Amino acid sequence: MSPAIYGLLFLALGPLFGGLLAGADRIVSARMQGRVGPPLLQPFYDVGKLFQKQTRQVNPIAEPLLLAHVGYMAACGALLLSGTDLIFTAFIFALAALLLVLAAGSANSPFSFTGAERELVVLLASEPFFILMMVAVCKVTGVSTFGAVLASPQLVAVQLPGVVLAFLLVATIKLRKSPFDISVSHHPHQELVSGLTSDMSGRLLAYVELAHWYETALLCAFMVLLFNWSVPLGVAAFLAAYGLEIMVDNATSRMKWQLLLRSTWAATLLLCGGNILALFLIGR
Amino acid sequence: MSFFGRSPWILHYDGSSCNGCDIEVLACLTPLYDVERFGVINTGNPKHADILLVTGSVNERNIEIVQNLYRQMPEPKVVVAVGACACSGGIFARAYNIQGGIDRVIPVDVYVPGCAARPESIIDGVVGGIAALEEKRKKTA
Numbered sequence: 070m071s072p073a074i075y076g077l078l079f080l081a082l083g084p085l086f087g088g089l090l091a092g093a094d095r096i097v098s099a100r101m102q103g104r105v106g107p108p109l110l111q112p113f114y115d116v117g118k119l120f121q122k123q124t125r126q127v128n129p130i131a132e133p134l135l136l137a138h139v140g141y142m143a144a145c146g147a148l149l150l151s152g153t154d155l156i157f158t159a160f161i162f163a164l165a166a167l168l169l170v171l172a173a174g175s176a177n178s179p180f181s182f183t184g185a186e187r188e189l190v191v192l193l194a195s196e197p198f199f200i201l202m203m204v205a206v207c208k209v210t211g212v213s214t215f216g217a218v219l220a221s222p223q224l225v226a227v228q229l230p231g232v233v234l235a236f237l238l239v240a241t242i243k244l245r246k247s248p249f250d251i252s253v254s255h256h257p258h259q260e261l262v263s264g265l266t267s268d269m270s271g272r273l274l275a276y277v278e279l280a281h282w283y284e285t286a287l288l289c290a291f292m293v294l295l296f297n298w299s300v301p302l303g304v305a306a307f308l309a310a311y312g313l314e315i316m317v318d319n320a321t322s323r324m325k326w327q328l329l330l331r332s333t334w335a336a337t338l339l340l341c342g343g344n345i346l347a348l349f350l351i352g353r
Numbered sequence: 354m355s356f357f358g359r360s361p362w363i364l365h366y367d368g369s370s371c372n373g374c375d376i377e378v379l380a381c382l383t384p385l386y387d388v389e390r391f392g393v394i395n396t397g398n399p400k401h402a403d404i405l406l407v408t409g410s411v412n413e414r415n416i417e418i419v420q421n422l423y424r425q426m427p428e429p430k431v432v433v434a435v436g437a438c439a440c441s442g443g444i445f446a447r448a449y450n451i452q453g454g455i456d457r458v459i460p461v462d463v464y465v466p467g468c469a470a471r472p473e474s475i476i477d478g479v480v481g482g483i484a485a486l487e488e489k490r491k492k493t494a
Contacts, residue, residue, distance in 0.1 A: 095389075099387070099389060102384065103384040104383075104384045104387040104389065104390075105387050105390050106387075106389060106390065107389050107390060107391070107392050108392075111359075111360070111392050114356045114359040114360045114392055115356075115360045115392070117354075117356035117360075118356035118357055118359070118360040118403075121355065121356060121357070121490065122403070122427050122428075122429070123427035123428040123429075124427065125400065125427050263396070263397070263398045263401065266401075267398055267400065268400060269400070270400040270401065270427045271427055274401065
């Protein structure tokens, strides 16, 4: 099959994967709290309802920005799977995230604006990792496309254990899990109401959810890059990591942004950078 | 197909309640009652909410706040008055600062009686709210 077909498959199945995982997440979280939890398809019901609800736009620029957010997030995954350069996809990933910040910032309300500012900090914390991770994968395998990395005979994770550990930390940010969910809060009566999304209603909120499903699927594809022996192995590793994230989410409270920035940069530099440096020194 | 029945998101506002009903509202979210089974989320944000759950009566100081929250909710939306005070002012009805029940300032769709209202009857009220939500959606669609 040509790589372009994998890209199209990502566009079609990405949200399905992300939505189902979000549903499973809510059930597992509820079980951890001694509750039964909602049905598996709950995230799809929620998004369906949001599309049926009235949409109130504080600033008309929000809708195009959010549509672009979904579009870039989907395109990022599709480009990755259809064989675009890995580092290029890391930059598109950052651009997609930035569009959400712009959309939230356009509302001009205190909660929304604080959420947008914090999301910028979160981006500052997470993006260097993704670029370094792609550099490390390219360095280890000697190739720079998804298909070629998968065809590579060596298991990337064995050579890059530091990167895998740092990925677990940074994935907490991207999956919007506690203690790193400083820009949003999924629970009521907290300091930020809903942060980034507090001024988005109806289909605007549905776009954010949809983009987040694509983002989850994209993170899974990134994990497959690290566990490149087979796609099922990579997906299994991602699901195990996701389970760990749910546990951490239920066991920790939100961090301050300074601590978030320090801890992720320390992990990126020490684990990721140290790993690359060690490979460089060994390989010399 | 309508998804309102499967995903009612709630905004809870405490008017001048004695906190009895509020504790019962929060009890609905605990493992014993677990309303999240039915897709209910306690949002805390009027722009995301479908159902406004008000406990306690309206006083002079919170008229504007209740009206503002109601106006910020996108259509379709319903209001559920929880407890005797939210329905009619309750034992505070004749206090100098009390206006009366919530229906004095915003339209109420479902009244849940009780002092304090039991979690079972609150859940029943929310289910009644979902039916009202469906009706309103049909009218606007």
